[in-house]
Every structure is written in structure tokens, then in C-alpha cells.
Amino acid sequence: QQPVQSPQAVILREGEDAVINCSSSKALYSVHWYRQKHGEAPVFLMILLKGGEQKGHEKISASFNEKKQQSSLYLTASQLSYSGTYFCGTGNRDDKIIFGKGTRLHILP
Amino acid sequence: DSGVTQTPKHLITATGQRVTLRCSPRSGDLSVYWYQQSLDQGLQFLIQYYNGEERAKGNILERFSAQQFPDLHSELNLSSLELGDSALYFCASSSHIGSEKLFFGSGTQLSVL
Numbered sequence: 001q002q003p004v005q006s007p008q009a010v011i012l013r014e015g016e017d018a019v020i021n022c023s024s025s026k027a028l029y030s031v032h033w034y035r036q037k038h039g040e041a042p043v044f045l046m047i048l049l050k051g052g053e054q055k056g057h058e059k060i061s062a063s064f065n066e067k068k069q070q071s072s073l074y075l076t077a078s079q080l081s082y083s084g085t086y087f088c089g090t091g092n093r094d095d096k097i098i099f100g101k102g103t104r105l106h107i108l109p
Numbered sequence: 110d111s112g113v114t115q116t117p118k119h120l121i122t123a124t125g126q127r128v129t130l131r132c133s134p135r136s137g138d139l140s141v142y143w144y145q146q147s148l149d150q151g152l153q154f155l156i157q158y159y160n161g162e163e164r165a166k167g168n169i170l171e172r173f174s175a176q177q178f179p180d181l182h183s184e185l186n187l188s189s190l191e192l193g194d195s196a197l198y199f200c201a202s203s204s205h206i207g208s209e210k211l212f213f214g215s216g217t218q219l220s221v222l
Contacts (some may be wrong), residue, residue, distance in 0.1 A: 002151075014197060032211070041111065041199060041213035042152065089211075096142070096165040097211065101151035 001026060003090045005099060012078050020073040020103045022088030023079050028075035031064050031071040032097055034091035035082075045073075078080070083107045112136065115200050115214035123222055127188040130217045134181055134202030140164070141183040143175060146191065146197040159206050160184055190221045 003024045022031060030049050034042040041103050048064035048071060059076045076084055085104050089097040114136035122128055134141050143155040154167035158177035169175075172190075177183040186196060198217045203209035 034211075041215050042211075044210045044212070048212060057181065089152075095206075096154055096157050096167065098154050098167070099144070099152040 001044075001100055003088055003100040005088055005103050007103060008101070008103040009068075009104040009106070011106045011108065014080055015077055018078055018105060019090075020075075020086050020105070022071045022073070022090070024069045024090050026069065026090075028064075028066060028069055028090050029092045029095075030053075030090070032091065033062055033071075033073050034087045034089065035084045036087065036102070037084040045086075047051060047078070078105075078107050080107050080109060111212040111214065113199075113200060113202050113212050113214035115217050117217060118215065119218045119220075121220045121222065122190060124190055124192060126190050126221075127186065128183045128190065128214060128219065130187070130198055130200075130219075132183045132185070132200030132202075132214060134183070134200075135212050138202035138204050138212070139181065140203045140206050140209070141177055141181070142201040142203075143169075143183070143185050144199045144201065146216075147195075152199065154156040155185070157206075164206060187219070192221050195219055 006021045006074045007057040035043040036042040050066045062073045064071045085102040087099045091097040114133040116131045141158045144152045155169040165194040175185045185203045197216045201211040201213045
């Protein structure tokens, strides 16, 4: 039931774009994205609910395809501050949130 | 600061021992989650409480137990500790259950020697 994230790790140069994918084997109601910096707690980025909407800020956004049970996180023109481990979490309406193993993102200057 | 308080921050103990991890959720939050984070294993869901009642269980070992008290703080009890229990344990809270934003505490780093 744990969602599968890909890639496991990414190394980019500042200014490059990245896409992190998350897929589940079961039907989803919601997808959650969090970022964790080394030695810190995970921090909320966004939640996407059923409907396939793309949400987010100008440079960090995400999509949710409920039919394919997939979500993707898009990081545009990456900044050094984007470095960290990104987790997707999946859940049902009144259910626990299960996280994937994470994608490590390292941004080089 | 997420508003979620976890104590202690660090815990070093020996195999076979028992420890208690404590979590105070954000003011007003009714739901508490416990996660275990080991190297390369991501955030493993352990258990969830909502307003004092167990709501969902994950891959929680029988040696582990938890509860949420009337004041909504929660404790995770780990007994008969093994080396493999060494990990970072996070508590998170949310206002309700389901698809809500989670606020994570800073975690308790447990080292079993």
C-alpha cells in the first residue's frame, strides 16, 4: 500500500527543472507532498484531492491523476533551498496517510 | 515552529529496555499520528489516534503501544528494545482525520545500544 516514488534521487544544477512521480496500486482520495531537510521534520507543501487539478505556487506545483492513481511534483527553475527529501503521501477520505520512501533532491550551485 | 512538541529529543538506551516517547499536538488538533523513520525506509506509519481513540494501525510491532490521553497528548511506548528499533520517531497532528495537513514535531532520535 506504500506509494512508489521515482526517481529515488536527483542531482540538478540551480535553475534546472525536476519532476518527482508518485504512484499507488489502490484508488486514492488525496495525495500529499512534504519536503524534509536534513535533520529537520517534514514540512507540508500541498494536498491534492480527487479532481486532477494542478495546484501549487509559481515554481512548485503538482498534479493528481486519480484514474491512473498517480501524482507528479514539478519544481521549476530550482533553487538551492529546494534541496531535501520529498515525500508523497496517499490517503483516503477518513484514513491514515501512508508515505513513500522519498526522493532525495540535491541542487548544485 | 509547527506547534507540535515531542520529548525527549534524544534517547539512548540498551537492548531489552523500555522507553516512552511523548507528543503534545498543536492546540486544537484532535488527531495524532506516529511515524518511524529509518535510513532508506522513508516515513513508516505506526498508529493514529483521534480524540482519544485509536483510529488506524500501520506496521506497528506488538512490542510497541500507544495511547492518547484526555488532554490529547499522546505517548508511544516501546518495550523489549532491539538494535533495529533505533530510528527517528515523529509525531504529527492535524485538526481532524483524513485528508488534512499534517504538522510534524521535531522528532525523537532513539538509539538502542
